[in-house]
Amino acid sequence: MPLTAKSLDAKTEKREVEESVQVVSIGSITLESGAILPEVDVVVETVGTLSTRTNNAVLVCHALTGDARAVGDMGNQGWWRGLIHSGGYVNTEEWFVITMNVLGGCSGTTGPTSINPETGEAYRSSFPYVSVRDMVHVQKRCLEILGIDSLHGIIGGSMGGMLVLEWGLLYPECVGRIIPIATASSLTPTAIAYNDIGRQAIVSDPAFKEGEYDANCPPVKGLAIARMMGMVTYRTNSLFEKRFSRALQEGIEENPSDSVFQIESYLRYQGKKLAERFDANSYLTLLKAMDTHDIGRGRGGVKAALAQLRCPILVIGIQEDILFPIHQQREIYKLVQHRDENQLLEVSSEYGHDAFLLEFDEIGPAIQKFLS
Template sequence: MPVTARIFERKTVSVGSIRLEGGEVLPEVNVALESAGQAPESDGSNVVVVCHALTGDAHAVGDEASPGWWDGLIGPDRFIDTDQYHVITMNVPGGCDGSTGPSSVNPKTGKPYGSSFPFVSIRDMVRVQKRCLEVLGIERAEMVIGGSMGGMMVLEWGVMYPAFARKLVPIATAFSLTPTAIAYNDIGRQAILSDPGYKNGDYYPGPGPVKGLAVARMLAMVTYRTPQLFEKRFSRGLQVEGDVAQMNSLFQVESYLRHQGNKLVKRFDANSYLHLLKAMDTHDLARDREEMPLSRITAEVLVIGIQEDQLFPIEQQRELYKQLKGLDKNCDLLEISSEYGHDAFLVDFREMGPRIKNFLTGTRSRSTVG
């Protein structure tokens, strides 16, 4: 494939009204997206669709001035090479980065949706993204890839639209969340709901439940990383030297978690956080489907799991792989070990990156199981 001038574009696409899985209709739905790399081929052979995680957005690739959240994986001469491929990332409906969500203006009232914003499922997200790509004239893709919530979407892409993508890469994900993961999510949810600033979801234009959202993020960070990483990075070190028995003393790990909580508050909306959590909690690939959903998948699949993942345990990716192989699907499993735990799919590309590159470009290797 010849290398030509790369493109980089951020824009918002109107996809009209959408009837959601629950029966409600969202009018005038907008989708914020970022595209980077080469112009898309008419047959989609150079198109890669990226699905983001819970607090992600469309800014996966970025540019030199503003690198995206998957900058280490995607870019010029990287594992997903924008000198060769057209990479497109769409912000999900229900989010807060330009796509229609709770903070968007309801055209019927002229005010933000707030508490009136309807439930949006993982399947709704995929359906909206399919409509967006159709508006852009993209009918097929070489690969759909994503981790965590994005991985749930990748699997739904394969089930709902089997002919769309030739390859699927679901990372650190599963058919559905474990009860433990749902429990963690509900603790974060209750932190937001109990914050007086939440105001039943109708807090715009105010700051909203700042403390509640920060606490929810702090809890989530504990599930995203590993005890081994916390011990290595912080141990029992103090942020400010002094008497550890004093109430105002601060451990380094406490300072880190508070910093992460404050960072999220500055860029994310609490209502969106709640809606996307609920979408993950309620998602089940088999729900309301008579046939085994994986039987509909026709694409090649590379399942990637992280052995230290506390949120999506490695057994879930092994089960996904086992069922795909049992259906005689073209499927591989890559297990990686990383002290970053669940977050490894965002930061640790030593094993994952080369395997994704080989899978995308057609270089196959045997399954790598830990």
């Protein structure tokens, strides 16, 4: 019997692997800076079944505004569901996929919106500086509590890719293979500049109140501008040309000074949308973690650090990426210890940086093959 759309749906439905989301308390941690967070919770999504030999775990690391819902469920699909699902490029019938919201985030893991047990109030601006390495240490502790001692693979894009590289250097004995995507050993000065434009927009918003804003009255305008800044660097002009060109938003073309281009209304909408769901202090915490991240710190520089990386690596870069330029991906590939399994995949996409969140058929097959 040929498969109809309906029977295919039914089949997919039946095969669907259930997502589980839990909060794991990992107790107190001491940060790289020496600051101590007395109680840290980590929100974790797991999809699939951990094999009895616990050798099929794949860790996923999210980007700046991502969260632990990489896969999600049918009703609320995660940000990487196109890549990871039952029968997908990362097949959840084969792999036990774990995603955690990072330390300093605002989607369930301890961060600036969490209650400081010592004061009974939200940390807000008193939340300490956290590094990408701190984020990785927290993930490691969480995995230990979950009884997972080794990871078959680790995969992540953008800020997530920074965690992926750090995992390979901080816990080489636990890591099978890694897939950093559209990321960097350290940010370019231009990327730091983009981040600072967003930062200045947030801290200049009078609603920010030096980070002591009320949760009901957050600095949405500043955060929206920061997101607009981000969005322009996540995409490309070719895409904007194709989608919007110089078209005006309908209905307000009477007076040229009131004219709004579609690209403008699109970005303003994206800014507003993020500002409604994301915490500004958390955004600042993660920006600073990215800016200050340098895998070469304390390891004799980037070159020496990458030479220490021993596990097989699949580096994926996007040629049109203006935030994490392709030369940074080539550098990572070139400087790690040579292994026949290592691979550099260069994808061309008018989505630019965001291709790692959208171009599943471009990046998926290589990921599938490299994991298997």
